[in-house]
Amino acid sequence: MSSVLVLVETDAGGATEVSRETLTFARDLGHDVHALVIGDGPAGLVDQLGAYGVQVVHHADGDAFTSYAAAAWAAAVVEAAGDATVVTAAGTPRGNEVLAHVACRLGVTMAANVVEAGSSTPLVVSRQVLGGAALEELALADPVAVFSVAGHACDPAEASSTATPVVHPLDVAVSADDLRGRVVRTEPGEPDESGGLKSARVVVGAGRGAGGPDGFGDLLELAELLDGSLGVSRVVTSLGWRPHHEQVGQTGSRVSPDLYVACGISGAIQHWAGMSSSKTILAINNDADAPMVTKAHYAVIGDLHEIVPAINEELRRRA
Amino acid sequence: MANVLVCIKRVPDLGGEISLTADAMGVDDSSLGHTVSPHEDCAVELAIAVAKDTDGQATVLTLGSSDATEQLRNALALGCTAAVLVEADASAYGPADVAGAIADVVRAHEAAGTTYDLVLLGNDASDTGDFQVGIRLSYLLDRPVVGGVSTLSVTGDRVEARGGSPDGGTEIFDVPLPAVLTVMEGGIEPRYPSIPGRMKAKKVQVQEVAPSGSPVGSGRVRLTLPPMQPSQVEVLGEGPEAAAAVVDLFEKLGVLR
Numbered sequence A: 001m002s003s004v005l006v007l008v009e010t011d012a013g014g015a016t017e018v019s020r021e022t023l024t025f026a027r028d029l030g031h032d033v034h035a036l037v038i039g040d041g042p043a044g045l046v047d048q049l050g051a052y053g054v055q056v057v058h059h060a061d062g063d064a065f066t067s068y069a070a071a072a073w074a075a076a077v078v079e080a081a082g083d084a085t086v087v088t089a090a091g092t093p094r095g096n097e098v099l100a101h102v103a104c105r106l107g108v109t110m111a112a113n114v115v116e117a118g119s120s121t122p123l124v125v126s127r128q129v130l131g132g133a134a135l136e137e138l139a140l141a142d143p144v145a146v147f148s149v150a151g152h153a154c155d156p157a158e159a160s161s162t163a164t165p166v167v168h169p170l171d172v173a174v175s176a177d178d179l180r181g182r183v184v185r186t187e188p189g190e191p192d193e194s195g196g197l198k199s200a201r202v203v204v205g206a207g208r209g210a211g212g213p214d215g216f217g218d219l220l221e222l223a224e225l226l227d228g229s230l231g232v233s234r235v236v237t238s239l240g241w242r243p244h245h246e247q248v249g250q251t252g253s254r255v256s257p258d259l260y261v262a263c264g265i266s267g268a269i270q271h272w273a274g275m276s277s278s279k280t281i282l283a284i285n286n287d288a289d290a291p292m293v294t295k296a297h298y299a300v301i302g303d304l305h306e307i308v309p310a311i312n313e314e315l316r317r318r319a
Numbered sequence B: 001m002a003n004v005l006v007c008i009k010r011v012p013d014l015g016g017e018i019s020l021t022a023d024a025m026g027v028d029d030s031s032l033g034h035t036v037s038p039h040e041d042c043a044v045e046l047a048i049a050v051a052k053d054t055d056g057q058a059t060v061l062t063l064g065s066s067d068a069t070e071q072l073r074n075a076l077a078l079g080c081t082a083a084v085l086v087e088a089d090a091s092a093y094g095p096a097d098v099a100g101a102i103a104d105v106v107r108a109h110e111a112a113g114t115t116y117d118l119v120l121l122g123n124d125a126s127d128t129g130d131f132q133v134g135i136r137l138s139y140l141l142d143r144p145v146v147g148g149v150s151t152l153s154v155t156g157d158r159v160e161a162r163g164g165s166p167d168g169g170t171e172i173f174d175v176p177l178p179a180v181l182t183v184m185e186g187g188i189e190p191r192y193p194s195i196p197g198r199m200k201a202k203k204v205q206v207q208e209v210a211p212s213g214s215p216v217g218s219g220r221v222r223l224t225l226p227p228m229q230p231s232q233v234e235v236l237g238e239g240p241e242a243a244a245a246v247v248d249l250f251e252k253l254g255v256l257r
């Protein structure tokens, strides 16, 4: 039976959530699922992959993989792919980057951020374009289809029957050229940089309506009262009012909190791309016709500098 | 001295809504302004900074229709000193075609005596979002490539590039020149054009070249938009008087701690 290879990204807890989504997506294609793990995986990873229906875990390890080099990772993917008919990874910066290298090495097309695989021969996939505001149907006519799977294209779900994967150590030939673009050093991030934002249950979004670098006090307080994080629009970061790691949207973070409170944000599609999967959206805006207001579930019309302090006051009163 | 080539793409400046052309093969941009991706704005800024620091030249390139001269002029106004228009219908070009056309220009300029120590591109174009032209270019030119770079500095014949890592930290790369880097927004503040810059830009002759060969295309079948939802917004009120209703909503949603 033909197989699909999934490049799995890991963190301390095992396969990352987007990688588990990709495994689920891959399983639904109806082929055998193989996974590739690079470097030391966390404890319990093989069992976890088995629970997702992975039959073979290819493992690349050794000097070439002690620090990240996209081309070396791609060499491992090509080695692990064998005669797989689909090669995939999560549509993360790393997933997209490695798959682009893989496509160059195999001389095939690469489709980024696929949300659905449709009819076969040729395989037609739907992928996010324009930051997710539109979908493109794209024909992949190559013998091996290389594509990344967009975040939240499906929910991660374990397989109905658990497999006991065979672990297959790979012997990857990595050339010196493949290591030219290699990480030579890393520096830790500020604690909580965007990490908190991406996983927050409540995000208070702030846009140009904040008015200036000093206009965020009440918004930060609201975020704190709701145990949430502040997210901002690109206007806010490009004016230097807040740091870029707080930016939500096509060129910032994608968030999907239970509640997004969009304050003084017009709702341009590039911002919408980053928060449209929020469960509930509340817009606070002085323009009742702003796209953010018409697309939101709830809205309050008026000056955020009057409304937000009143909400904070009410929250404190009821606490 | 480091010469830098920076590649930008003219794209529609979308607002709150999108509409497609009748054949659904593209975005109807007839009533829209145009721009480039924020990643490319940053790439242009970095190209100009490297050229200044090393007494080299920053050349801007686009593949597109003659309308894309507008985006080239903007980059010239910021401080690029030369511009190349590969005149073609960008929508007929897939990412491999674009990379091939850029590689042709790099080789042709090299044959004419100008080498590019660095080629900068955006990490992903804001319309097609293929995430690959820079990487494909690196394979065609047999040069090292680093993706998702937010800042860089050139020293001698090496470039140190920094970008975000999956765990929220920073990854540092140290790459021999010539190299290809793809840039991601976030590390630097792109400058705004000055009036003298705009005047100077008008005088620069844009080199127009015809692409060699015909493109393979991207494989696009069509575009689709999510179904338009009629607005279902529930307005909780106007002004600060709505605060109680908002907190009631928070309670209902179970987001109060």
Ligand SMILES: Cc1cc2nc3c(=O)[nH]c(=O)nc-3n(C[C@H](O)[C@H](O)[C@H](O)COP(=O)(O)OP(=O)(O)OC[C@H]3O[C@@H](n4cnc5c(N)ncnc54)[C@H](O)[C@@H]3O)c2cc1C
Pocket (backbone or CB within 6 Å): A206, A207, A208, A209, A210, A232, A233, A234, A235, A236, A247, A248, A249, A250, A251, A252, A263, A264, A265, A266, A267, A268, A269, A270, A271, A274, A284, A285, A286, A287, A290, A302, A303, A304, A305, B013, B014, B035, B036, B037, B038, B126
């Ligand atoms: C390729 C590309 C990528 C982009 N990526 C991103 C991205 O990742 N993230 C992003 O956010 N943007 C992005 N943008 C920019 C985007 O197009 C918009 O320009 C931006 O989102 C607008 O920010 P804003 O809503 O804060 O500002 P504006 O559009 O100016 O809206 C301000 C809103 O605040 C309201 N307002 C003003 N004062 C008040 C007040 N006192 N009280 C209440 N409401 C008030 C106004 O009515 C208006 O609706 C991108 C653009 C491009 C071209």
Ligand SMILES: Nc1ncnc2c1ncn2[C@@H]1O[C@H](COP(=O)(O)O)[C@@H](O)[C@H]1O
Pocket (backbone or CB within 6 Å): B007, B008, B009, B037, B039, B040, B061, B062, B063, B064, B090, B095, B098, B120, B121, B122, B123, B124, B125, B126, B128, B129, B130, B131, B132, B133, B134
């Ligand atoms: N038509 C084009 N002309 C010049 N550069 C382009 C063109 N298309 C893509 N690029 C460059 O390649 C980058 C990545 O594009 P993509 O791989 O299509 O997402 C963009 O950010 C641009 O820097």
